[in-house]
Amino acid sequence: AQRVTQPEKLLSVFKGAPVELKCNYSYSGSPELFWYVQYSRQRLQLLLRHISRESIKGFTADLNKGETSFHLKKPFAQEEDSAMYYCALGAAGGTSYGKLTFGQGTILTVHP
């Protein structure tokens, strides 16, 4: 079974502070991990995926298979980062290919 846990429902930081949104997953196969973001009144959109190892809007995330984690980090938060963030797990091939399992989401608020 695939499971994603985002332990923090709400996270508040001040502008310029570092931010880390936690994500832990459970999956016996080869995982693909993603972060999706939903800004106010906008649709859900892909922020980054572990396989591309890129930095988007200053955010990075490293897949740690030993700890089964995929935490999202940014060294200096900006007010425009305030949004709902979802961690999602997919299967790299196999019978579950194409299905995404989402966590419950973390609402990030960056205060001025």
Next chain:
Amino acid sequence: DAGVTQSPTHLIKTRGQQVTLRCSPKSGHDTVSWYQQALGQGPQFIFQYYEEEERQRGNFPDRFSGHQFPNYSSELNVNALLLGDSALYLCASSPMGKSGGYTFGSGTRLTVV
């Protein structure tokens, strides 16, 4: 490119009725997935369509069915509506083989009364 478009944006149905939701994928995308998002929860996978066939299915009853047309657009049908079916229904599209990098629509808000 309008991206993924869904219709209608909102609708209200009575318990026991049937509903059809529609989705047009982003240009160039041939795979469509449907998700249910209850209030305060993350999206839950319903099923995925590719080449007009259901390829993957989540843990949803047979009351939930779908269809994909030759132009890649898709419909989600829910029969015998229950109050618990009230949710935001999201459609996501991608090119086949690009797992997870989905483009989402803005959703259809279904309220069952």
